[in-house]
Amino acid sequence: MEFYPQVEKFVTEAFLKSPHSGDLRHFERTVYWVKRLKPDADEALCIAAFAHDTERAFRDTATHPAAEKSPKGFLDEAFMRHHQEKGAEIILKFLKEQGAPAELSERVSSLIARHEVGGDADQNLLRDADSLSYFENQIEHFISHKVSEVGKEKVKDKFQWMFDRIGYEEAKTLARPMYEQAIKRLEA
């Protein structure tokens, strides 16, 4: 784990300077869930788990306003593509600058580039861990802030999508009670 601490420091500093410092817990817990689902997860997968949302700290809201502002809500495909690919690019550049082996840098980058939608086995695993960490950490924020901004329906669609995209049976079983609780809180 030679490069993990460097990425962790880079991402942490970037988020502490951004309006999204509260997301750091989400990243720690995404790493936790990745290791829980795959105890022998390699360094690239752990780095990608911590850094998957890096785009958010560097977002230019003039050119890329938050997804929920789009008529499609949180699930705007173009926004999601940008979020994944820009984050992958930032971390690829950072790892190259640190002298990381190309194989590691490219694997991290390809994991981040598909962390929302999945693809191969490890991209799917990262996507599932992201959902688990989301249900664990971000529900209160969505209910207390996003409902008043965009309405209950768009938030409900987001909860639904974050649950439905989970592919691994173990992850689905772990997420189900959290998802049901989130819907209950939203409807209360």
Ligand SMILES: [Fe+2]
């Ligand atoms: Fe995330």
